[in-house]
Amino acid sequence: MLVALTLVMSATGANEPAEHTGIPPLVWGLMAFATFLLLLAILWAFRSVGNRH
Numbered sequence: 001m002l003v004a005l006t007l008v009m010s011a012t013g014a015n016e017p018a019e020h021t022g023i024p025p026l027v028w029g030l031m032a033f034a035t036f037l038l039l040l041a042i043l044w045a046f047r048s049v050g051n052r053h
Helices: 001-012 025-045
Strands: none
Touching: none
């Protein structure tokens, strides 16, 4: 069973490293942080909508 799994993984290229995007990990982190800040700003904009009525 293990031999068959190894052959399938070899045939599909599962042993090869993942393709790189060319973007450094720090930039990915900064983009994620900026996204969360944007979502926080949207959430902050609606903080008192329920109290207006």
